Amino acid sequence: MIEIYLLVIAMLAAAIVAIEIKDLLASAVSMGIVGFSVAIMFILVQAPDLAIVQIVVEILTVVFFAATILRTTHTDTTIQKGIQREGIFPVIAFFIFGTLVTVLAIYALKDLPRFGMPIMKVAEHYIVHGLNQTGATNIVAAIILDYRGYDTFGEAVVLFTSVLGVLTILRVKGRK
Amino acid sequence: MKGMSVIVKTISRILAGFIFLYGSYIILHGHLTPGGGFAGGVIIAASFILLVLSFGAAEIKEKSSYTFSSIFESLGGLMFLILALLGLFAGTFFFTNIISKGAPLKLLSAGIIPLANIAIGMKVGAGLLSIFLALAASHYIMKE
Amino acid sequence: MIPFIGCILLIVIGLYGIITKRNLIKIAIGFCMVEYGVNLLFAFIGFKKDALAPIITSPNSPLNFVDPIPQALVLTAIVIGLGTTAVMLSLIIRIYQKYKTLDINEIRKLKG
Numbered sequence: 001m002i003e004i005y006l007l008v009i010a011m012l013a014a015a016i017v018a019i020e021i022k023d024l025l026a027s028a029v030s031m032g033i034v035g036f037s038v039a040i041m042f043i044l045v046q047a048p049d050l051a052i053v054q055i056v057v058e059i060l061t062v063v064f065f066a067a068t069i070l071r072t073t074h075t076d077t078t079i080q081k082g083i084q085r086e087g088i089f090p091v092i093a094f095f096i097f098g099t100l101v102t103v104l105a106i107y108a109l110k111d112l113p114r115f116g117m118p119i120m121k122v123a124e125h126y127i128v129h130g131l132n133q134t135g136a137t138n139i140v141a142a143i144i145l146d147y148r149g150y151d152t153f154g155e156a157v158v159l160f161t162s163v164l165g166v167l168t169i170l171r172v173k174g175r176k
Numbered sequence: 177m178k179g180m181s182v183i184v185k186t187i188s189r190i191l192a193g194f195i196f197l198y199g200s201y202i203i204l205h206g207h208l209t210p211g212g213g214f215a216g217g218v219i220i221a222a223s224f225i226l227l228v229l230s231f232g233a234a235e236i237k238e239k240s241s242y243t244f245s246s247i248f249e250s251l252g253g254l255m256f257l258i259l260a261l262l263g264l265f266a267g268t269f270f271f272t273n274i275i276s277k278g279a280p281l282k283l284l285s286a287g288i289i290p291l292a293n294i295a296i297g298m299k300v301g302a303g304l305l306s307i308f309l310a311l312a313a314s315h316y317i318m319k320e
Numbered sequence: 321m322i323p324f325i326g327c328i329l330l331i332v333i334g335l336y337g338i339i340t341k342r343n344l345i346k347i348a349i350g351f352c353m354v355e356y357g358v359n360l361l362f363a364f365i366g367f368k369k370d371a372l373a374p375i376i377t378s379p380n381s382p383l384n385f386v387d388p389i390p391q392a393l394v395l396t397a398i399v400i401g402l403g404t405t406a407v408m409l410s411l412i413i414r415i416y417q418k419y420k421t422l423d424i425n426e427i428r429k430l431k432g
Binding site for chain 3: 004005008009011012015016018019024027028031034035038041042045046047048049050053054057060061064065067068069071072073076077078087090091093094097098101102105106109112113114115116117118120122123126127128130131137138139140143144148151152155158159161162163165166169170
Binding site for chain 1: 202206207208209210211212213214215218219221222225229249252253256257260270271273277278280281285286287288289292293296299300303304306307308310311312
Protein backbone atom coordinates (compact mmCIF):
# COMPACT_ATOMS: atom_id res chain seq x y z
CA MET A 1 0.00 0.00 0.00
CA ILE A 2 2.92 2.35 0.74
CA GLU A 3 3.95 2.36 -2.94
CA ILE A 4 0.57 3.79 -3.98
CA TYR A 5 0.98 6.66 -1.48
CA LEU A 6 4.50 7.42 -2.76
CA LEU A 7 3.32 7.37 -6.38
CA VAL A 8 0.40 9.67 -5.56
CA ILE A 9 2.81 12.18 -3.98
CA ALA A 10 5.18 12.00 -6.99
CA MET A 11 2.24 12.41 -9.35
CA LEU A 12 0.94 15.52 -7.57
CA ALA A 13 4.43 17.08 -7.49
CA ALA A 14 4.91 16.46 -11.23
CA ALA A 15 1.46 17.90 -11.92
CA ILE A 16 2.29 21.14 -10.10
CA VAL A 17 5.60 21.38 -12.00
CA ALA A 18 3.81 20.79 -15.31
CA ILE A 19 1.39 23.61 -14.65
CA GLU A 20 3.89 26.14 -13.29
CA ILE A 21 7.18 25.73 -15.25
CA LYS A 22 8.15 28.32 -17.87
CA ASP A 23 9.55 26.07 -20.62
CA LEU A 24 6.63 24.44 -22.44
CA LEU A 25 8.64 21.38 -23.55
CA ALA A 26 9.59 20.67 -19.92
CA SER A 27 5.93 21.08 -19.06
CA ALA A 28 4.96 18.38 -21.59
CA VAL A 29 7.63 16.04 -20.18
CA SER A 30 6.32 16.58 -16.62
CA MET A 31 2.87 15.68 -17.89
CA GLY A 32 4.46 12.47 -19.17
CA ILE A 33 5.69 11.75 -15.62
CA VAL A 34 2.12 12.12 -14.34
CA GLY A 35 0.83 9.73 -17.00
CA PHE A 36 3.48 7.08 -16.33
CA SER A 37 2.82 7.20 -12.57
CA VAL A 38 -0.84 6.65 -13.40
CA ALA A 39 0.17 3.63 -15.51
CA ILE A 40 2.24 2.14 -12.67
CA MET A 41 -0.70 2.63 -10.30
CA PHE A 42 -2.94 0.80 -12.76
CA ILE A 43 -0.58 -2.18 -12.49
CA LEU A 44 -0.63 -1.97 -8.68
CA VAL A 45 -4.45 -2.06 -8.57
CA GLN A 46 -4.47 -5.16 -10.83
CA ALA A 47 -5.56 -3.56 -14.11
CA PRO A 48 -2.99 -4.73 -16.70
CA ASP A 49 -5.25 -3.87 -19.67
CA LEU A 50 -5.43 -0.27 -18.55
CA ALA A 51 -1.69 -0.14 -17.87
CA ILE A 52 -0.76 -1.22 -21.41
CA VAL A 53 -3.18 1.26 -23.00
CA GLN A 54 -2.12 4.09 -20.67
CA ILE A 55 1.60 3.63 -21.37
CA VAL A 56 1.29 3.69 -25.16
CA VAL A 57 -1.31 6.48 -25.14
CA GLU A 58 0.92 8.54 -22.84
CA ILE A 59 3.85 8.16 -25.25
CA LEU A 60 1.66 9.36 -28.10
CA THR A 61 0.28 12.27 -26.03
CA VAL A 62 3.79 13.55 -25.28
CA VAL A 63 4.73 13.15 -28.96
CA PHE A 64 1.65 15.15 -30.00
CA PHE A 65 2.42 17.90 -27.49
CA ALA A 66 6.06 18.00 -28.64
CA ALA A 67 4.96 18.27 -32.28
CA THR A 68 2.64 21.14 -31.40
CA ILE A 69 5.29 22.96 -29.35
CA LEU A 70 7.86 22.58 -32.13
CA ARG A 71 5.42 24.16 -34.58
CA THR A 72 4.52 27.04 -32.26
CA THR A 73 6.74 28.43 -29.47
CA HIS A 74 8.94 27.10 -26.66
CA THR A 75 8.53 29.59 -23.82
CA ASP A 76 5.48 30.53 -21.84
CA THR A 77 5.48 34.34 -22.15
CA THR A 78 2.51 34.81 -19.85
CA ILE A 79 4.46 34.12 -16.63
CA GLN A 80 5.56 37.42 -15.06
CA LYS A 81 6.91 38.49 -11.71
CA GLY A 82 4.52 40.15 -9.28
CA ILE A 83 0.75 40.27 -9.29
CA GLN A 84 -1.00 41.54 -12.40
CA ARG A 85 -4.30 43.33 -12.13
CA GLU A 86 -6.01 41.21 -14.73
CA GLY A 87 -4.71 38.04 -13.07
CA ILE A 88 -6.69 38.50 -9.87
CA PHE A 89 -10.13 37.56 -11.13
CA PRO A 90 -9.13 34.05 -12.39
CA VAL A 91 -7.46 33.34 -9.03
CA ILE A 92 -10.60 34.31 -7.12
CA ALA A 93 -12.68 32.19 -9.53
CA PHE A 94 -10.32 29.26 -8.97
CA PHE A 95 -10.59 29.55 -5.19
CA ILE A 96 -14.39 29.51 -5.36
CA PHE A 97 -14.60 26.64 -7.85
CA GLY A 98 -11.74 24.65 -6.32
CA THR A 99 -13.22 24.82 -2.82
CA LEU A 100 -16.63 23.87 -4.20
CA VAL A 101 -15.24 20.87 -6.10
CA THR A 102 -13.17 19.68 -3.14
CA VAL A 103 -16.02 19.97 -0.62
CA LEU A 104 -18.52 18.29 -2.91
CA ALA A 105 -16.03 15.52 -3.78
CA ILE A 106 -15.28 14.76 -0.13
CA TYR A 107 -19.02 14.78 0.56
CA ALA A 108 -19.47 12.26 -2.28
CA LEU A 109 -16.53 10.11 -1.18
CA LYS A 110 -18.33 9.38 2.10
CA ASP A 111 -20.90 7.32 0.21
CA LEU A 112 -18.32 5.30 -1.71
CA PRO A 113 -17.21 1.91 -0.41
CA ARG A 114 -13.85 1.96 1.36
CA PHE A 115 -10.62 1.55 -0.65
CA GLY A 116 -10.02 -2.14 -1.29
CA MET A 117 -13.52 -3.51 -0.74
CA PRO A 118 -15.82 -2.69 -3.67
CA ILE A 119 -19.48 -3.63 -4.06
CA MET A 120 -19.54 -6.10 -6.95
CA LYS A 121 -23.20 -6.99 -7.56
CA VAL A 122 -23.17 -6.58 -11.36
CA ALA A 123 -19.59 -7.69 -11.78
CA GLU A 124 -20.34 -10.97 -10.00
CA HIS A 125 -22.56 -12.03 -12.90
CA TYR A 126 -19.91 -11.15 -15.49
CA ILE A 127 -17.18 -12.98 -13.57
CA VAL A 128 -19.15 -16.17 -12.91
CA HIS A 129 -20.92 -16.50 -16.28
CA GLY A 130 -18.48 -14.63 -18.53
CA LEU A 131 -16.48 -17.64 -19.70
CA ASN A 132 -19.55 -19.71 -20.53
CA GLN A 133 -21.51 -16.94 -22.23
CA THR A 134 -18.76 -15.35 -24.35
CA GLY A 135 -15.86 -17.81 -24.41
CA ALA A 136 -13.29 -15.09 -23.67
CA THR A 137 -10.97 -15.61 -20.71
CA ASN A 138 -10.11 -11.90 -20.47
CA ILE A 139 -13.22 -10.60 -18.73
CA VAL A 140 -12.51 -6.95 -19.59
CA ALA A 141 -12.44 -7.87 -23.31
CA ALA A 142 -15.68 -9.81 -22.84
CA ILE A 143 -17.35 -6.75 -21.31
CA ILE A 144 -16.17 -4.12 -23.81
CA LEU A 145 -16.79 -6.21 -26.94
CA ASP A 146 -19.76 -8.37 -25.99
CA TYR A 147 -21.84 -7.21 -23.02
CA ARG A 148 -21.27 -3.51 -23.67
CA GLY A 149 -20.40 -3.54 -27.37
CA TYR A 150 -22.65 -0.57 -28.02
CA ASP A 151 -20.45 1.57 -25.78
CA THR A 152 -17.34 0.59 -27.78
CA PHE A 153 -19.18 1.37 -31.00
CA GLY A 154 -19.91 4.87 -29.74
CA GLU A 155 -16.24 5.27 -28.84
CA ALA A 156 -15.26 4.29 -32.40
CA VAL A 157 -17.61 6.98 -33.73
CA VAL A 158 -16.09 9.60 -31.40
CA LEU A 159 -12.56 8.68 -32.52
CA PHE A 160 -13.61 8.89 -36.17
CA THR A 161 -15.11 12.33 -35.55
CA SER A 162 -11.95 13.58 -33.87
CA VAL A 163 -9.77 12.35 -36.76
CA LEU A 164 -12.09 14.13 -39.19
CA GLY A 165 -11.89 17.28 -37.06
CA VAL A 166 -8.09 17.31 -36.95
CA LEU A 167 -7.77 16.73 -40.69
CA THR A 168 -10.31 19.47 -41.43
CA ILE A 169 -8.76 22.05 -39.08
CA LEU A 170 -5.21 21.47 -40.33
CA ARG A 171 -5.97 21.39 -44.05
CA VAL A 172 -3.65 23.78 -45.83
CA LYS A 173 -5.88 24.93 -48.68
CA GLY A 174 -9.65 25.12 -48.54
CA ARG A 175 -11.66 23.09 -50.99
CA LYS A 176 -13.10 25.12 -53.84
CA MET B 177 11.31 18.05 -39.58
CA LYS B 178 14.58 16.61 -40.90
CA GLY B 179 15.77 13.05 -40.57
CA MET B 180 18.17 11.95 -37.82
CA SER B 181 21.64 10.37 -37.98
CA VAL B 182 22.48 7.08 -39.69
CA ILE B 183 22.61 5.17 -36.37
CA VAL B 184 19.08 6.17 -35.43
CA LYS B 185 17.81 5.39 -38.93
CA THR B 186 19.34 1.89 -38.98
CA ILE B 187 18.14 0.95 -35.49
CA SER B 188 14.62 2.22 -36.04
CA ARG B 189 14.44 0.42 -39.39
CA ILE B 190 15.24 -2.86 -37.63
CA LEU B 191 13.02 -2.20 -34.60
CA ALA B 192 9.87 -0.99 -36.38
CA GLY B 193 9.08 -4.45 -37.74
CA PHE B 194 9.33 -6.03 -34.30
CA ILE B 195 7.12 -3.34 -32.76
CA PHE B 196 4.54 -3.97 -35.49
CA LEU B 197 4.72 -7.72 -34.74
CA TYR B 198 4.20 -7.08 -31.02
CA GLY B 199 1.16 -4.93 -31.78
CA SER B 200 -0.33 -7.70 -33.92
CA TYR B 201 0.29 -10.20 -31.12
CA ILE B 202 -1.47 -7.93 -28.60
CA ILE B 203 -4.47 -7.59 -30.94
CA LEU B 204 -4.80 -11.27 -31.82
CA HIS B 205 -4.51 -12.48 -28.20
CA GLY B 206 -6.82 -9.79 -26.85
CA HIS B 207 -9.46 -12.25 -25.67
CA LEU B 208 -6.96 -14.44 -23.77
CA THR B 209 -4.37 -12.09 -22.24
CA PRO B 210 -4.24 -8.39 -21.28
CA GLY B 211 -4.41 -6.12 -24.28
CA GLY B 212 -6.83 -6.01 -27.15
CA GLY B 213 -7.72 -3.77 -30.04
CA PHE B 214 -7.11 -0.44 -28.33
CA ALA B 215 -3.61 -1.18 -26.99
CA GLY B 216 -2.49 -3.09 -30.10
CA GLY B 217 -3.77 -0.41 -32.45
CA VAL B 218 -1.88 2.31 -30.60
CA ILE B 219 1.31 0.18 -30.64
CA ILE B 220 1.01 -0.34 -34.41
CA ALA B 221 0.54 3.41 -34.90
CA ALA B 222 3.64 3.97 -32.72
CA SER B 223 5.75 1.73 -35.00
CA PHE B 224 4.89 3.89 -38.02
CA ILE B 225 5.42 7.08 -36.00
CA LEU B 226 8.92 5.83 -35.08
CA LEU B 227 9.74 5.50 -38.79
CA VAL B 228 8.37 8.97 -39.62
CA LEU B 229 10.27 10.59 -36.72
CA SER B 230 13.61 8.98 -37.53
CA PHE B 231 13.53 9.39 -41.31
CA GLY B 232 11.96 12.84 -41.28
CA ALA B 233 8.62 13.95 -42.62
CA ALA B 234 10.21 15.25 -45.83
CA GLU B 235 10.61 11.62 -46.93
CA ILE B 236 6.83 11.27 -47.23
CA LYS B 237 6.42 13.01 -50.55
CA GLU B 238 3.02 11.85 -51.63
CA LYS B 239 -0.40 12.03 -50.11
CA SER B 240 -0.71 8.25 -50.43
CA SER B 241 -0.09 7.69 -46.71
CA TYR B 242 -3.19 9.76 -45.97
CA THR B 243 -5.21 7.77 -48.46
CA PHE B 244 -4.02 4.45 -47.01
CA SER B 245 -4.70 5.39 -43.41
CA SER B 246 -8.15 6.75 -44.19
CA ILE B 247 -9.01 3.57 -46.14
CA PHE B 248 -7.89 1.38 -43.23
CA GLU B 249 -9.79 3.45 -40.70
CA SER B 250 -13.01 3.29 -42.69
CA LEU B 251 -12.54 -0.46 -43.21
CA GLY B 252 -12.14 -0.99 -39.47
CA GLY B 253 -15.28 0.97 -38.65
CA LEU B 254 -17.29 -0.80 -41.34
CA MET B 255 -16.10 -4.23 -40.18
CA PHE B 256 -17.13 -3.47 -36.60
CA LEU B 257 -20.57 -2.31 -37.75
CA ILE B 258 -21.06 -5.43 -39.88
CA LEU B 259 -20.08 -7.66 -36.96
CA ALA B 260 -22.68 -5.88 -34.84
CA LEU B 261 -25.35 -6.20 -37.54
CA LEU B 262 -24.71 -9.96 -37.96
CA GLY B 263 -26.73 -10.49 -34.79
CA LEU B 264 -29.71 -8.69 -36.30
CA PHE B 265 -29.51 -10.69 -39.53
CA ALA B 266 -29.39 -13.94 -37.57
CA GLY B 267 -32.69 -13.03 -35.93
CA THR B 268 -31.43 -12.03 -32.50
CA PHE B 269 -30.22 -8.72 -31.05
CA PHE B 270 -27.62 -6.12 -32.02
CA PHE B 271 -24.13 -7.31 -30.95
CA THR B 272 -25.15 -10.93 -30.35
CA ASN B 273 -22.22 -13.34 -30.37
CA ILE B 274 -23.57 -15.74 -33.03
CA ILE B 275 -20.36 -17.49 -34.11
CA SER B 276 -19.50 -20.66 -32.17
CA LYS B 277 -17.62 -20.07 -28.93
CA GLY B 278 -15.06 -22.88 -29.34
CA ALA B 279 -12.98 -24.35 -26.54
CA PRO B 280 -11.84 -21.88 -23.86
CA LEU B 281 -8.16 -20.85 -23.66
CA LYS B 282 -7.59 -21.50 -27.36
CA LEU B 283 -6.64 -18.84 -29.94
CA LEU B 284 -9.66 -19.57 -32.13
CA SER B 285 -12.44 -19.14 -29.59
CA ALA B 286 -14.89 -16.59 -28.23
CA GLY B 287 -16.90 -16.04 -31.44
CA ILE B 288 -16.85 -12.47 -32.76
CA ILE B 289 -14.55 -11.05 -30.06
CA PRO B 290 -11.21 -11.64 -31.92
CA LEU B 291 -12.73 -10.27 -35.13
CA ALA B 292 -14.01 -7.19 -33.30
CA ASN B 293 -10.55 -6.77 -31.77
CA ILE B 294 -9.00 -6.76 -35.25
CA ALA B 295 -11.54 -4.17 -36.45
CA ILE B 296 -10.93 -1.90 -33.44
CA GLY B 297 -7.17 -2.28 -33.86
CA MET B 298 -7.28 -1.25 -37.53
CA LYS B 299 -9.50 1.71 -36.71
CA VAL B 300 -7.49 3.03 -33.74
CA GLY B 301 -4.09 2.50 -35.39
CA ALA B 302 -4.96 4.16 -38.69
CA GLY B 303 -6.83 7.01 -36.99
CA LEU B 304 -4.00 7.90 -34.62
CA LEU B 305 -1.42 7.63 -37.42
CA SER B 306 -3.35 10.11 -39.56
CA ILE B 307 -3.74 12.46 -36.56
CA PHE B 308 0.04 12.35 -36.05
CA LEU B 309 0.75 12.98 -39.73
CA ALA B 310 -1.59 15.97 -39.72
CA LEU B 311 -0.11 17.44 -36.51
CA ALA B 312 3.58 16.94 -37.28
CA ALA B 313 3.97 16.85 -41.02
CA SER B 314 0.99 18.44 -42.71
CA HIS B 315 3.02 21.43 -43.94
CA TYR B 316 5.31 19.02 -45.81
CA ILE B 317 2.72 16.68 -47.25
CA MET B 318 -0.28 18.89 -47.92
CA LYS B 319 1.59 21.63 -49.80
CA GLU B 320 -0.22 21.15 -53.06
CA MET C 321 -9.65 6.89 1.50
CA ILE C 322 -6.27 8.62 0.97
CA PRO C 323 -5.83 7.39 -2.66
CA PHE C 324 -9.27 8.81 -3.52
CA ILE C 325 -8.24 12.20 -2.07
CA GLY C 326 -5.06 12.07 -4.19
CA CYS C 327 -7.21 11.72 -7.33
CA ILE C 328 -9.44 14.63 -6.24
CA LEU C 329 -6.32 16.77 -5.68
CA LEU C 330 -5.08 15.93 -9.19
CA ILE C 331 -8.46 17.04 -10.59
CA VAL C 332 -8.26 20.29 -8.60
CA ILE C 333 -4.71 20.95 -9.87
CA GLY C 334 -5.97 20.48 -13.43
CA LEU C 335 -8.82 22.89 -12.70
CA TYR C 336 -6.27 25.42 -11.40
CA GLY C 337 -4.37 25.15 -14.68
CA ILE C 338 -7.51 25.57 -16.75
CA ILE C 339 -8.84 28.59 -14.88
CA THR C 340 -5.78 30.67 -13.99
CA LYS C 341 -3.25 30.03 -16.77
CA ARG C 342 -3.24 32.24 -19.85
CA ASN C 343 -1.11 30.06 -22.14
CA LEU C 344 -3.15 27.80 -24.43
CA ILE C 345 -0.81 24.78 -24.11
CA LYS C 346 -0.96 25.04 -20.30
CA ILE C 347 -4.75 24.94 -20.55
CA ALA C 348 -4.57 21.79 -22.70
CA ILE C 349 -2.25 20.20 -20.11
CA GLY C 350 -4.79 21.09 -17.41
CA PHE C 351 -7.49 19.23 -19.33
CA CYS C 352 -5.19 16.17 -19.54
CA MET C 353 -4.66 16.29 -15.75
CA VAL C 354 -8.42 16.30 -15.07
CA GLU C 355 -8.79 13.32 -17.39
CA TYR C 356 -6.03 11.33 -15.62
CA GLY C 357 -7.59 12.07 -12.25
CA VAL C 358 -10.98 10.77 -13.30
CA ASN C 359 -9.51 7.63 -14.90
CA LEU C 360 -7.45 6.88 -11.80
CA LEU C 361 -10.46 7.40 -9.52
CA PHE C 362 -12.43 4.83 -11.51
CA ALA C 363 -9.59 2.28 -11.33
CA PHE C 364 -9.23 2.83 -7.55
CA ILE C 365 -12.95 2.32 -6.95
CA GLY C 366 -12.78 -1.14 -8.55
CA PHE C 367 -9.77 -2.31 -6.52
CA LYS C 368 -10.25 -5.26 -4.17
CA LYS C 369 -7.66 -6.28 -1.62
CA ASP C 370 -5.73 -9.54 -2.27
CA ALA C 371 -7.58 -10.13 -5.54
CA LEU C 372 -6.17 -10.89 -8.99
CA ALA C 373 -6.51 -9.21 -12.38
CA PRO C 374 -9.77 -10.28 -14.11
CA ILE C 375 -8.23 -12.90 -16.42
CA ILE C 376 -9.15 -16.57 -16.13
CA THR C 377 -6.00 -18.69 -16.43
CA SER C 378 -7.55 -22.15 -16.16
CA PRO C 379 -11.21 -23.30 -16.24
CA ASN C 380 -11.21 -24.41 -12.59
CA SER C 381 -9.24 -21.60 -10.97
CA PRO C 382 -10.89 -19.66 -8.09
CA LEU C 383 -12.79 -16.54 -9.21
CA ASN C 384 -11.25 -13.99 -6.84
CA PHE C 385 -11.02 -10.94 -9.11
CA VAL C 386 -11.05 -7.15 -8.90
CA ASP C 387 -14.08 -5.35 -10.32
CA PRO C 388 -13.82 -5.48 -14.16
CA ILE C 389 -16.57 -2.94 -14.97
CA PRO C 390 -14.65 0.29 -14.11
CA GLN C 391 -11.70 -1.04 -16.10
CA ALA C 392 -13.92 -1.60 -19.14
CA LEU C 393 -15.34 1.93 -18.82
CA VAL C 394 -11.91 3.57 -18.46
CA LEU C 395 -10.35 1.60 -21.35
CA THR C 396 -12.47 3.44 -23.94
CA ALA C 397 -12.20 6.77 -22.11
CA ILE C 398 -8.38 6.79 -22.35
CA VAL C 399 -8.39 6.52 -26.15
CA ILE C 400 -11.18 9.11 -26.49
CA GLY C 401 -9.08 11.44 -24.33
CA LEU C 402 -6.21 11.16 -26.81
CA GLY C 403 -8.58 12.05 -29.67
CA THR C 404 -9.98 15.14 -27.93
CA THR C 405 -6.47 16.27 -26.96
CA ALA C 406 -5.44 16.03 -30.61
CA VAL C 407 -8.36 18.23 -31.66
CA MET C 408 -7.38 20.81 -29.02
CA LEU C 409 -3.75 20.80 -30.21
CA SER C 410 -4.69 21.26 -33.86
CA LEU C 411 -6.85 24.27 -32.91
CA ILE C 412 -3.85 25.67 -30.98
CA ILE C 413 -1.62 25.31 -34.07
CA ARG C 414 -4.17 27.17 -36.20
CA ILE C 415 -4.56 29.98 -33.62
CA TYR C 416 -0.78 30.40 -33.46
CA GLN C 417 -0.50 30.60 -37.24
CA LYS C 418 -3.12 33.37 -37.32
CA TYR C 419 -2.15 35.49 -34.28
CA LYS C 420 1.54 34.54 -33.65
CA THR C 421 0.90 34.25 -29.92
CA LEU C 422 -0.45 31.72 -27.41
CA ASP C 423 -1.53 34.28 -24.77
CA ILE C 424 -5.32 34.30 -24.56
CA ASN C 425 -5.44 37.95 -23.42
CA GLU C 426 -3.48 39.06 -26.49
CA ILE C 427 -5.73 37.01 -28.73
CA ARG C 428 -8.78 38.69 -27.21
CA LYS C 429 -7.24 42.15 -27.75
CA LEU C 430 -6.39 41.38 -31.39
CA LYS C 431 -10.11 40.71 -32.00
CA GLY C 432 -10.92 37.68 -34.09
